[in-house]
Amino acid sequence: MSERTEISTLGEFGLIDHLTKNIELQNVSSIVGVGDDAAVIDHFGKQTVVTTDMLVEGVHFDLMYTPLRHLGYKSIVVNLSDIYAMNATPTQVTISIALSNKFSVEALDEFYEGVYAACAKYGVDLIGGDTTSSQKGFVISVTALGEISPGKYVKRSTAQQGDLLCVSGDLGAAFLGLTFLEREKKIFLENPQVQPDLEGEKYVIGRILKPEARKDIVEFFEKSALQPTAMMDVSDGLSSEILHICKQSNLGCVLYEDKIPIHEDTKNAAFKFQLDPTACALSGGEDYELVFTIAQADYEKLVLNEQISVIGYMTEPEKGKKIITKGGNTFDITAQGWNAFS
Amino acid sequence: MSERTEISTLGEFGLIDHLTKNIELQNVSSIVGVGDDAAVIDHFGKQTVVTTDMLVEGVHFDLMYTPLRHLGYKSIVVNLSDIYAMNATPTQVTISIALSNKFSVEALDEFYEGVYAACAKYGVDLIGGDTTSSQKGFVISVTALGEISPGKYVKRSTAQQGDLLCVSGDLGAAFLGLTFLEREKKIFLENPQVQPDLEGEKYVIGRILKPEARKDIVEFFEKSALQPTAMMDVSDGLSSEILHICKQSNLGCVLYEDKIPIHEDTKNAAFKFQLDPTACALSGGEDYELVFTIAQADYEKLVLNEQISVIGYMTEPEKGKKIITKGGNTFDITAQGWNAFS
Structure with missing residues (x-):
């Protein structure tokens, strides 16, 4: 039988510590990570690219056939994709989740395994977030940051005739x-x-x-x-x-x-x-x-x-x-x- | 009688256009705003400060006594407060919301009036976001970005004895x-x-x-x-x-x-x-x-x-x-x- 730990047993700050205790920042641009009012990044002369996406249970995913580990992975990847779409390199993410008490700590760990696997694969640092309860359903909001040399970003509006x-x-x-x-x-x-x-x-x-x-x-x-x-x-x-x-x-x-x-x-x-x-x-x-x-x-x-x-x-x-x-x-x-x- | 326009009549892209059509970027650091895969900011040698917060109906607010305009205002302000708590100046925000179809376009406009009022008062630019449906309830996720001269940020961990x-x-x-x-x-x-x-x-x-x-x-x-x-x-x-x-x-x-x-x-x-x-x-x-x-x-x-x-x-x-x-x-x-x- 698999273990079930109620999230309430950890408390808000205990939960955050539990979910973030193994973070090791990979990027020199990540100056301050999780654990303060805000994170600090320094792209050292490069421009910063920012995108955000929200995933809602029952709208964007169905937990009946979506393993939580994959969901965590995908939540990060879809945001990184927007950073790449600007021709930039992703460097940091924040993740906020709202979830009901039907989720155990073990379920949340699975979700975060996917989050950290995506961060490791793409070389980005998790630098902040928010974890809160919801009355119903699971809502995930990710913001990704990236960097690019000034002026090298690629917009949607600049295609040329004949391209x-x-x-x-x-x-x-x-x-x-x-x-x-x-x-x-x-x-x-x-x-x-x-x-x-x-x-x-x-x-x-x-x-x-x-x-x-x-x-x-x-x-x-x-x-x-x-x-x-x-x-x-x-x-x-x-x-x-x-x-x-x-x-x-x-x-x-x-x-x-x-x-x-x-x-x-x-x-x-x-x-x-x-x-x-x-x-x-x-x-x-x-x-x-x-x-x-x-x-x-x-x-x-x-x-x-x-x-x-x-x-x-x-x-x-x-x-x-x-x-x-x-x-x-x-x-x-x-x-x-x-x-x-x- | 007040008007009621269903959000579905605008469609996703129509809704985004409707909600963002009056944005005028205030900060020179806001290079690319709403309307692309991601926004681009340039803090020109300063460090970037990032924070995110999620507000969930029934957990963080009760629409029975919370006017939507105030809710929009507060959603921004609580994030700016985290930027100030780092001794930094907020410059940009992104806002993602998930809401059920009980909300009309007019209700959403009221919420965004508050969002824009807060942005105007604090001199920050709305540069991105996501608008999606939820099965139940209203979920708001805001990420705020700010800037600070390198090394001038203030953490929680650096108080000194006798201070x-x-x-x-x-x-x-x-x-x-x-x-x-x-x-x-x-x-x-x-x-x-x-x-x-x-x-x-x-x-x-x-x-x-x-x-x-x-x-x-x-x-x-x-x-x-x-x-x-x-x-x-x-x-x-x-x-x-x-x-x-x-x-x-x-x-x-x-x-x-x-x-x-x-x-x-x-x-x-x-x-x-x-x-x-x-x-x-x-x-x-x-x-x-x-x-x-x-x-x-x-x-x-x-x-x-x-x-x-x-x-x-x-x-x-x-x-x-x-x-x-x-x-x-x-x-x-x-x-x-x-x-x-x-």
Whole structure:
């Protein structure tokens, strides 16, 4: 039998001590960490990049099929992804959680194991936070800080006409992983004897439960002296993100369906659910890949990285935001993928 | 009749635009604000101070007697108070909220009015955040950033033996304001015809619903070339905060009951509830005053500020943490005030 320690036995300050006692600060920029009114950081002449994201039980995650360790990991990673999307290096995080007394200290430890695993993997320091009770449900709020050389950050609004439109990794898997878990949950609720067979879906499930942020891509830019002209991460779905870049940069674009990178396991999962893999990639979201634009002159440097796909290019705004399908038809891109009736 | 617009009619991005459309960045350090993956700040050689706090409906606030405008204001102020408690100047905030669909756009606007009022008063920029739905209740998470000249920050752990123990403003009022509001709520729930008479309790109610952070004290330190040796803000109650400073600085202290500043209205409210005003000041919390230690040599500069009270001094650790009462008795300070049975 597993142990259960009530959070109330530790008290607020005891709990904070328990959760933070093993922290060793990794970054020279972390001057003061957990344990005071505020933390102090010094990026020594670099600029500081800040982002924040909130995850709510029942809205962003379902504890029925989300291991707490993975949830802790993901809470950090989705924020780091936003820092990388500015072309910056994450250095610190704060994490605040509100949770009901249905959680034990052991459950919280599992969650924090994931938090610390993500911090270790990405080399960031946990420097602060807040732990409080909630009447119902689990709410997580993370703020991530990063650093960048002055002026090297990449916004969404600065793409140029003629730039190549690119994306890292592959798309659509997280959405199919979620679809699969939701189906298994439904089956389980109807018949708790049935155990789910996750074997063939490892890739897509891993993409939703334990996403990674594209540290490697930002490091590749640095090493190759590449500066994207615009960039953001794929949290809502490729088409939604592309529309943001077009709108904020006041440009149009052409996207080629056959260039959109989709993993074989994602395609197989889509076929099982009778879904179109392209639609999953365009509208699925939560892939945490980087979508970016880059000058055509940089093409030769770019193709050295197999993790980057060129999927289209930026046009003058009057040309609209278009996708050219495998069949050669042209449609308007919409936030839901594309609208075949426009 | 007041208007009611459902949040769903705006959509996520429409809502963000609606809530942030009037932002004008005030600080030169705010390089990139709302609207990208992350914000960019540059403190130009200064160090960055970061703090975060979460406020949960039903735990930290009760919407039955908390106007949304005040709640928005307070959410910002309690975080700025932590920045001041480091001797730093707040410059930016991010705010994330999760709320159920019982809130209309108009209700959210009221909340943000308070947020922006606090930002304007304290000269900070709102540079990011997240807005999401919750299954139940309202959860607010704020992160505040500030700046300070390298090495000028003040921790809790650096008080020195012989230092004066000081506090700003007055204590205990917020607790009595809360006690009063809780009583009126109970009366109202039992008999909705009875309207509360808040007239005589304006001061204590104002202290709980619309606290202020002690910007003026930190500015006074700067102007007077005063550097506290340790400092924190009073959120849990004076005795709890003093014990933190003693523990983290490895010192004892002597606190004089008759030196603890308590407002006349606070004393009157305490007597109405048959409470001891000193106990309210020691254990009440939420006053958001600054408690700090400072070298005896700085005493003459210090007394020029009527908003600062010297309430005791720091001793060697073996002397313990003591309070000397008005009657001349000496007790151990405990997190709950003092323990007369020790």
